[in-house]
Amino acid sequence: MEPNPVIKGSLTTIILKLLEQNSRMYGYEMTRAVREVTKDRMDITEAALYPALHKLVDEGLLETTSEVVEGRIRKYYSLTKKGKKESLIKINALKEALESLNLILNSNLGNA
Amino acid sequence: MEPNPVIKGSLTTIILKLLEQNSRMYGYEMTRAVREVTKDRMDITEAALYPALHKLVDEGLLETTSEVVEGRIRKYYSLTKKGKKESLIKINALKEALESLNLILNSNLGNA
DNA sequence: ATTAATACCTAACAAAATTAGGCATTAAAA
DNA sequence: TTTTAATGCCTAATTTTGTTAGGTATTAAT
Numbered sequence: 275m276e277p278n279p280v281i282k283g284s285l286t287t288i289i290l291k292l293l294e295q296n297s298r299m300y301g302y303e304m305t306r307a308v309r310e311v312t313k314d315r316m317d318i319t320e321a322a323l324y325p326a327l328h329k330l331v332d333e334g335l336l337e338t339t340s341e342v343v344e345g346r347i348r349k350y351y352s353l354t355k356k357g358k359k360e361s362l363i364k365i366n367a368l369k370e371a372l373e374s375l376n377l378i379l380n381s382n383l384g385n386a
Numbered sequence: 387m388e389p390n391p392v393i394k395g396s397l398t399t400i401i402l403k404l405l406e407q408n409s410r411m412y413g414y415e416m417t418r419a420v421r422e423v424t425k426d427r428m429d430i431t432e433a434a435l436y437p438a439l440h441k442l443v444d445e446g447l448l449e450t451t452s453e454v455v456e457g458r459i460r461k462y463y464s465l466t467k468k469g470k471k472e473s474l475i476k477i478n479a480l481k482e483a484l485e486s487l488n489l490i491l492n493s494n495l496g497n498a
Numbered sequence: 499a500t501t502a503a504t505a506c507c508t509a510a511c512a513a514a515a516t517t518a519g520g521c522a523t524t525a526a527a528a
Numbered sequence: 529t530t531t532t533a534a535t536g537c538c539t540a541a542t543t544t545t546g547t548t549a550g551g552t553a554t555t556a557a558t
Contacts, residue, residue: 281396283514345553349505374424375484377424395515413536414536458537459523
C-alpha cells in the first residue's frame with residue numbers, strides 16, 4: 275500500500291500542529307512523526323517539507339536553532355509568538371474545511 | 387464568515403461524488419449543491435470548476451448533453467462507465483486521506 | 499565495501515487553484 | 529426603465545503547492 279500523499283495545502287498546517295504539541299522539532303523528525311501517527315498511511319516528503327519550513331520562517335511563524343547531535347546537524351524549529359496565534363487559526367480553518375468535505379463525501383446529495 | 391476554499395486536490399473527487407448521487411448535473415448546479423450541503427461553509431468557484439469538468443471529459447470520466455432551459459444553456463454532465471469505476475476509487479482514496487489528516491489534527495503527537 | 503538510516507538541501511516541473519475578468523439571458527428592484 | 533442580482537457558461541495569467549529527481553554528508557549495520 276503506497277501512502278497517501280499530503281492533501282495539497284495542508285502541509286503548512288500539519289507543521290504548525292506538530293510544533294504546537296512539541297515546542298521544538300527538526301525536519302526529519304516531523305516526517306517520522308507523521309508516518310507514525312498515521313501508521314504509514316501518510317507521508318510528507320522532505321522535498322515539500324523543507325521549502326515549507328523555510329517559508330514559515332520567512333513569514334515569521336517559526337524560528338530555528340541548530341545543534342550537532344551525534345555528528346549530524348539538526349535544525350530545530352519552534353513557533354514564534356506570531357506562529358502560535360496563526361497555528362490556532364490555521365488548524366481550526368483546516369478542521370472546518372475537513373468537516374465540510376466530510377459532509378459532501380458522506381451525505382445524500384439531492385437524490386434523497 | 388467567508389466560506390472555506392476547496393481543499394486543493396479534492397475538487398475532482400467532489401465532482402465525481404456529486405455525479406455518483408445525481409446521475410446528471412450541470413456546473414452551476416454543482417456550486418449550489420456544495421453550498422447547500424455545507425451550509426455555505428464551502429464554496430467551489432466556477433473558475434476552478436469548469437476547467438476541472440472539461441478535464442474529466444477529456445479523460446473519459448464524464449460525458450455531456452446540452453439543453454436550453456428558460457432561454458439559458460445548461461450543459462449536463464454525467465459519469466461514463468469508466469467514470470463510475472474511477473469515482474469509487476477516488477472517493478475512497480480521499481476518505482482515507484482525510485482520516486489520516488484527522489489523526490494528525492486530533493492526536494497528541496509526542497507530548498503525551 | 500556497501501547499504502540503510504539519519505539529516506539537511508535545491509532545481510525543474512506539474513498540478514491545481516486563485517484572481518480577474520468576459521459574455522449572455524431572465525427576473526427583480528430602484 | 530435602467531440597473532442589479534441571479535442564472536449559466538467560459539478563459540487567461542498568475543500563484544501556490546507538491547512531485548520528481550536529484551545532491552551532500554555522517555553513522556551504523558551488513
